[in-house]
Amino acid sequence: MSWLKNLVGDGEAGGPKKEQMKKIKLMAAAAVVGIGLLFLGGLGDDKPDRTPPPVKEKAAANENRSNPARTAMASEEEYLSQRLCQMLEQVEGAGKVKVTVRLQNSTRTEYAINTTTGKKTTQEKDQSGGTRVLTEDTDSGQLVLVTRNGEETPVMSREVAPTVAGVLVVADGAGDPAVKARLFRATQVALGVEPQKVIVMARKAGE
Template sequence: MEKWNEELKKLLSKKYVANLLVILAVAVMALIVSGDFFAKDSSTNRLERNPMGDTLVMQQVETKSEEELVENRLKKILEEMRGAGEVEVMVTFEMGAEIVPAINTVESKDTTEEKDSNGGTRTVNSENITTSTVITNDNAGNRPLVLKEIKPQVKGVIVVAEGADDPQVKARLYEAVKTVLQIPGHQVQVYPRN
């Protein structure tokens, strides 16, 4: 029994306990660092499997611009016209789309009448207007409530087509672009392709 007590005292000596605590602290730090490393690695893999992710920025990067959408649809329909052949289309806009969010306005007015000791009166009017954007919560997170979206105005269109050497095909392409985009003729140019 005495031998056990001596061995126990040796094991619990300050030097042994200090060494044990240092080893334990290093092991805990190693686990924390490796856990962060593997957690970052798994979140990257999750985003690769789900390309939409959880952020609005990623969704905007993946969507096509208004110009690209209009150009692609216009190109597709113009290429279907008899004699047009292969077509390239370029559309420019004055500005990007404008989004009008819903605004919550709180207005408060206060009128105070003060009288001083000499019999004079003073009226103090104060007005406070507070506005904030109305936020909705959906699957993608919190977003502003949009009242309307104003599409950008077309500034100009260039069409380059194989069949534009033929005046009749050129005229049909010209009229089709004016009609579909509802723009005046001076904003549309049709050229033959090389």
């Protein structure tokens, strides 16, 4: 409290000064207590944020809805369209070509299965003394597995190509009947599709 002594002088100088010294000490103590209460009150007002953080799963779901994952069939359609387009552009007189391929289903893989066929026969007697014979088929199948690098994998028997639903070809040179016929035939042979599933059209001028 040296600053208090400097402010009011030596407390031993006289009674009035002692009284003044006492009042200043009380005021100083009250100020310290008030500051302390304000500080504690400020801490109490800082309530923790109870708002839950955004859920990552919800954000991922929203992203998937805005950018849906492409299906295997859509990927195959795009691949076939690009490959056929590249091939048809090599046809004489075709010019610029755009192709759209639509599939009924995607590529399907079939796996080898061991099939066991058998029959189970059971004789039963009824209350009247008669006998009846029950025959039950006991066919069963089991996937054929091979071990590679310590892991069992199924054995593929064959891969079934997708079924083409339709093909649209738009080409600069399709206005020429001879070029259109060549594009039509090339598309049929390339995809192995029926004629009614192929449409070849000329591109609009200026596009």
